[in-house]
Amino acid sequence: xxxxxxVQEAQFDALHRTMADEVYRFAARRTSHATAxxxxxxxxxxxxxxxxxxxEPPDEQRAWVFGVARRQxxxxxxxxxRHRTIGARVRAALxxxxxxxEEDVALDVLETHAARRLWDQxxxxxxxxxxxxxxxxxxxxxxxxxxxxxITAVTTRLHRARRHLADLQQSPHEDxxxxxx
Numbered sequence: 001x002x003x004x005x006x007v008q009e010a011q012f013d014a015l016h017r018t019m020a021d022e023v024y025r026f027a028a029r030r031t032s033h034a035t036a037x038x039x040x041x042x043x044x045x046x047x048x049x050x051x052x053x054x055x056e057p058p059d060e061q062r063a064w065v066f067g068v069a070r071r072q073x074x075x076x077x078x079x080x081x082r083h084r085t086i087g088a089r090v091r092a093a094l095x096x097x098x099x100x101x102e103e104d105v106a107l108d109v110l111e112t113h114a115a116r117r118l119w120d121q122x123x124x125x126x127x128x129x130x131x132x133x134x135x136x137x138x139x140x141x142x143x144x145x146x147x148x149x150x151i152t153a154v155t156t157r158l159h160r161a162r163r164h165l166a167d168l169q170q171s172p173h174e175d176x177x178x179x180x181x
Contacts, residue, residue, distance in 0.1 A: 040069075
């Protein structure tokens with residue numbers, strides 16, 4: 001079991017210098033840039049205020065930071081969803097009739113329509129494991145730490161996700177945009 005240490009100012013500065021941009025990119029790939037900035041600030045605020053202790057071995061710190069970022073991102077996305085839902089209810093109650101248009105953050109993430117279509121067809125579980133390995137460059141052991149599952153589970157999920165993506169690439173594509181709600 002690795003040792004855990006309280007965050008000291010020098011540790012915090014070093015961790016912030018090496019990880020702040022990565023945490024921002026991690027969040028920006030999954031949400032708006034404004035929310036990514038908030039998530040990044042929340043991650044390092046949580047670290048600084050001592051709510052978290054960092055793992056002592058430096059090679060485990062990166063995966064640990066991504067785990068904290070993932071939890072902060074999930075909280076931010078849940079808050080955004082609550083905000084959209086409340087806004088829609090208020091507009092409906094007031095009879096404004098303004099259509100509710102949700103931002104499609106995948107447009108910021110994926111460069112081509114074909115890639116976006118493939119990505120959107122993947123289950124969220126596949127997207128998550130592929131993103132952590134391909135975009136964030138985490139090892140299966142680090143992904144396991146982020147997701148809170150075993151390395152075996154990660155390698156199995158990664159294998160299935162890659163196979164699913166390959167199957168989608170080989171199959172004829174129908175425009176399913178109208179079918180998705």
